[in-house]
Amino acid sequence: MTADASASIGTYRCGSGQPLLVIAGPCVIESEKLCLEIANFLVELNKDLAVNIVFKASFDKANRTAASSKRGPGLEKGLEILQAVKDASGLPVTTDVHLPEQASAVAEVCDMLQIPAFLCRQTDLLLAAAATGKAVNVKKGQFMAAADMQHVVAKLVAGGCHDAMLCERGTFFGYGRLVNDFAGLPTMRSFGVPVIFDATHSVQQPASHGDSTGGDRRLVEPLARAAAAVGIDGIFFETHPDPD
Template identity: 65%
Template sequence: MTNIPAQISSLRCGPDEPLLVIAGPCVLETADAALAIAEKLVAMAERTGVGLVFKASFDKANRTSIDSFRGPGLEEGLRILERVNKATGLPTTTDIHDATQAVPVGEVCDLIQIPAFLVRQTDLLIAAARTGKAVNAKKGQFLAPKDMKHVVGKLSAAGCDNILLCERGTFFGYGRLVNDMQSIPKMRELGVPVVFDATHSVQEPGGLGATTGGNRAMVEPLARAAVAVGCDAIFCETHPDPDKSPSDGPNMVPLDRLPAMIERLVALRELVRGFGE
């Protein structure tokens, strides 16, 4: 099947396009913090030549503990994302957890993210598709790559022409995720671009008791493997000081280390593309 590029605002994601990077903090904290990160990411994109989408969540609805920080909520979160877009020109993305969130998010963001835990929720997929925006659907930790054909089918049937699928690890016992790199070419066979979520792939769910653990040292090795087998985009959460982030700190890449990592991934992508299909 021919792989069809996805259009995200002015950016295109596909095998013949520059590497797309979806990056930003796990969760929105303040507008000033989001803008500071976004400005650093703009400089990185200019330096490396990648397409860039700014990502941050307005609500972490699936936190381990009831006491965990969730974010500023829908209205304030969308105000921050709109401000980031106007100040930097970056397309933005965030995740939705309920079908009623699709329309307001679609009015602000250029790419709608479907969380892995919710990727089988038909009403959520249909609502996202009907916004007319591109949709990035994360493969459930409990799904085989071939099962994502049904996600593509639901989104297509609801009118979405710009679909991305995202590999983010598969459950391997308790508190552990592993990546089967076969999932990247297998999902590309469905005719859509594939994103590799490098930071959530190194999560250790519940690994710190009341919070999720992770191993950020493995982010780049896994991202390299994903690029080598043909992913079209890298998803990578980042923060100026991950250990002080209120969410997913153990698996986020420090912001000052991200540009060099992306440069290496771009170089690897160019090498691999030279091999041909």
């Protein structure tokens, strides 16, 4: 793996020789109370771990399967809650950015911007995120080859981003199933950026419940261990006190 693959997220460094980065939190912001509960749990958990934790929650899930699905509180309220979590827990925070015009507002609060997998090729979005000067974590599209993510990195660099990261979250294997190609982890890291493994979205079964997405949580731990064995700089877990 490339020795100089590193990025800064707030006061953290992610990459070679650095503590494992752990991005964790609920899929979507349900309430300030729940976000604070999860953040406090992560802070307590980290007393026994030597990792760097970033709190993640989305203010808007704009890519839900069904129009009736809950999307979140929206940009303004969501950023207020993320700021409250940041202030109360001391953890850096991140959230999804779906539109170029959201990037600057998100960057005022968040230490890292996350680009959803379905949007990973959107040049204007990548350039807007890069222009904020914050770290940018791009999820590899389920339809993308790992080698093609070099063009995503090139767009971010062209936009002025010095702290880019790529995230593996599975590849479509027919309908309703994702698989992980672990050979893609060193491939993406060869582009000079840290690589994150999304252990929870990798076990998704898209639209398996008709109008919503399910998954097999039993596979989260073995896939995370497999990714760690290959070599990663960080790991992503969605975290909730009542996942059912």
